[in-house]
Amino acid sequence: MHGFNGDANGRNLFEVKDPSSGVLLLVWFVAAIVVIHDPSAKTQRYFTGHSEGIVSLAVDSSGTLAASAQCATVIKGHSQPPIIHVWDIETLEVKEEEERGKRGDRRLNIKLGI
Numbered sequence: 001m002h003g004f005n006g007d008a009n010g011r012n013l014f015e016v017k018d019p020s021s022g023v024l025l026l027v028w029f030v031a032a033i034v035v036i037h038d039p040s041a042k043t044q045r046y047f048t049g050h051s052e053g054i055v056s057l058a059v060d061s062s063g064t065l066a067a068s069a070q071c072a073t074v075i076k077g078h079s080q081p082p083i084i085h086v087w088d089i090e091t092l093e094v095k096e097e098e099e100r101g102k103r104g105d106r107r108l109n110i111k112l113g114i
Helices: 108-112
Strands: 013-017 024-030 033-038 043-047 054-059 065-070 073-075 078-080 083-088 094-099
Antiparallel strands (some): 024 033, 054 065, 065 083, 083 094
């Protein structure tokens, strides 16, 4: 995956250590996908739990959990609220999903307790 949202609100690129191997990973979002890139292995994994463009991303201090928020949308004439996903960086498993406000929650650090 190539691409980087340089116009994102807040931080968009994180360095985390893979908990099982200790390898440095880069985590960022582009469109509706969060990319988890392993530069040493030249591999990528993707969190694809969003249906609309991501507007914010946060990673907890341990580097194991991420929170990502998508913008609101309209589907078949009905507005859909923004959604926040809290998910495990290693397994990509969603731990929590929550609808928020009209424009998404740009304060995801609060969600992760950081």
